Amino acid sequence: MKTLKYIFAILILSPSFISCSDDNEETPMEPNPVEGLxxxxxxxxxxxxxxxxxxxxxxxxxxxxxxxxxxxxxxxxxxxxxxxxxxxxxxxxxxxxxxxxxxxxxxxxxxxxxxxxxxxxxxxxxxxxxxxxxxxxxxxxxxxxxxxxxxEPTDGLKKVQVFMGSDDSRYVLAYLNPKKPQVAVNDFQAVLYKMEDMMTFPVVENFKITVDPRMPGMGNHSSPNNEDLTYSAADQLYNGKLSLTMTGYWKINLKLLNENGEVLKGEDVTESNPESSLYFELEF
CATH class of the missing domain: 2.60.40.1940 (Immunoglobulin-like)
Incomplete structure (x- = not known):
């Protein structure tokens, strides 16, 4: 008899459990694909x-x-x-x-x-x-x-360069990353295009962009462990490393070299030449 009582009790309670379970289930919210933008x-x-x-x-x-x-x-x-x-x-x-x-x-x-x-x-x-x-x-x-x-960028810093190279071709070089620079060795990315005419801008492949970051307000010192920007066919970006050793204003001096290693734009930073004519600016 006790067994039968337990069975009846379970049968009576089961719908309540099912009902409670159904009531507590929530339809999952679809993620917003433009969240944060x-x-x-x-x-x-x-x-x-x-x-x-x-x-x-x-x-x-x-x-x-x-x-x-x-x-x-x-x-x-x-x-x-x-x-x-x-x-x-x-x-x-x-x-x-x-x-x-x-x-x-x-x-x-x-x-x-x-x-x-x-x-x-x-x-x-x-x-x-x-x-x-x-x-x-x-x-x-x-x-x-x-x-x-x-x-113009609200911070007033140079993040794109449009210039004529020594090969008489016009180029567009633009900064991508890091968006939020850190005192660290940062992943560094840029894009490089050639202007064939007013409407046509093909991606430039297999060039190299040398990297020499300097702090003009701090004796124009540089930083260690930078890596030059080189082309990646996978994402059509130029990837390298940017070492920033302290916060403040940085001028990222650059040189653009073609496949043969010939300099198309930019100069080495020396005591007599404190900056390249090709550069990006950062401040953080």
Whole structure:
């Protein structure tokens, strides 16, 4: 009899346990693929919205990582098969030109199209940048052009160099990392492009960029364990090491060498020559 009582008790309590378990289960929240980024533009149309995000608060001269989302208003969903492409364009008083930029890729986050643009100059009252976006929405090919603002970096430091090399070619060299420099040997990254014409900027492969960081306010001393920037085909970046031994203002003196080791831009730092004509600036 005791056994039967236990069985009845279990049968009576079981629905309660099941009900409690179901009530406590929460639907997991979907991760926000643009969490931590700033929405710097929102361009509405009749049936969709284009959102533009950056890790910065505004687009600046130099290297800018950019994320784009396109929302179908009727379906209330972000597009994952938009096949998005883009083209930045600078409208100057006497000419127009584009900028080095990557393709847009959404393989990592299906609803977020990611890429980067290296803006060579800021806009002003009479000269401006715009961004043309091409994408597919419900089988329709759409092209939209939106004016964007590009400003000088708020810290006033040089993070991009546009120059003519000794080979009579024009280059664009831009700083990527470290974004948050540390008193340590930091991973150092840059991108290098050649300007073939106003619209064409191919990646330059297999050059070398020598690295000599100095502190002008501290006797122009350097630091140990730096590694020159060399090209990586895997990510199309120039990778090296940047040794920073203390906080403060640093000038990262550089020299650009071609495949044959010929110097195309920049000079050695010596007692009589305290800085190279090719450099980046850091302060932290």
């Amino acid at each position: 700033n929405k710097i533009y929102e361009f509405p149309s009749a049936d969709h919205i284009v959102e533009i995000y950056s890790d910065k608060s505004a687009l600046e001269v130099g290297y800018n990582e950019i994320s784009i989302r396109i929302k179908d208003l009727a379906a209330d969903k972000y597009l994952i098969n938009a096949a998005a492409t883009w083209m930045p364009m600078m409208h100057m008083e006497m000419m127009t030109h584009s900028a080095p930029h990557s393709t847009l890729d959404n393989s990592a986050e299906s609803s977020v199209y990611k890429g980067y643009i290296v803006f060579q100059m800021a806009g002003n009252a009479s000269e401006y940048w715009d961004l043309t976006l091409n994408y597919t929405l419900n089988g329709e090919q759409i092209t939209e052009t939106h004016q964007i603002s590009v400003t």
